[in-house]
């Protein structure tokens with residue numbers, strides 16, 4: 341009788357140990373663009389589970405406040421992959437409450453564009469810098485998961501080849517466009533413009549939720565009227581009301597350029613989104 345009990349007991353101990361050893365590492369990403377990069381770095385690697393913290397409809401994290409549910413998710417995480425560059429203003433709170441959480445910063449070492457409002461976090465919209473982010477995520481993950489080095493490197497390299505191919509395609513197509521300047525809706529595109537030698541002549545709504553004042557509207561309309569370029573890029577995530585008002589007053593045309601902060605949670609979503617953006621740019625600036 342005791343022998344049987346002992347056997348059963350040993351069996352449960354063995355099971356618990358096996359479970360502890362095979363427990364997946366949980367990687368949590370802060371928002372959509374970081375999720376897409378990380379997904380490409382870790383996909384098909386056993387022993388890694390990836391989830392995105394914020395809802396797919398959240399968009400940019402400017403002024404985002406963590407919910408109690410977010411804190412529960414983070415309490416289970418082994419890694420938290422963030423964009424950095426000031427996008428996650430709640431980061432200090434997370435670091436304070438979860439001292440053992442390993443934080444991976446995708447924008448580490450990237451030269452940021454600054455203006456009077458501070459550093460601009462929309463780094464991923466430059467394909468070159470998206471490559472840097474993929475390198476940052478993969479290298480930092482390898483440091484903590486050396487046993488996954490080969491698989492992570494292989495994934496990262498494959499994805500980087502795809503992004504670079506897309507970048508070359510875009511450069512080729514954009515370099516011949518006559519018109520080089522446009523107005524954007526929120527401050528998402530300076531890295532994109534920098535990479536493709538384009539010029540943002542104005543920003544309509546500095547950040548989602550802050551409508552331009554009537555004085556600002558008048559100024560933008562005046563500038564557009566004087567400008568050679570009559571193109572406004574609105575974004576699918578935000579109301580295009582202000583953009584249409586300006587368009588009506590200035591005779592400019594509104595197109596939709598996607599900052600890729602919402603969309604399908606699939607591996608190729610960044611590449612596909614950028615290809616769509618290329619088509620919009622070609623149509624608008626030709």
Ligand SMILES: [Zn+2]
Pocket residue numbers: 400401402462526527528
């Ligand atoms: Zn933003």
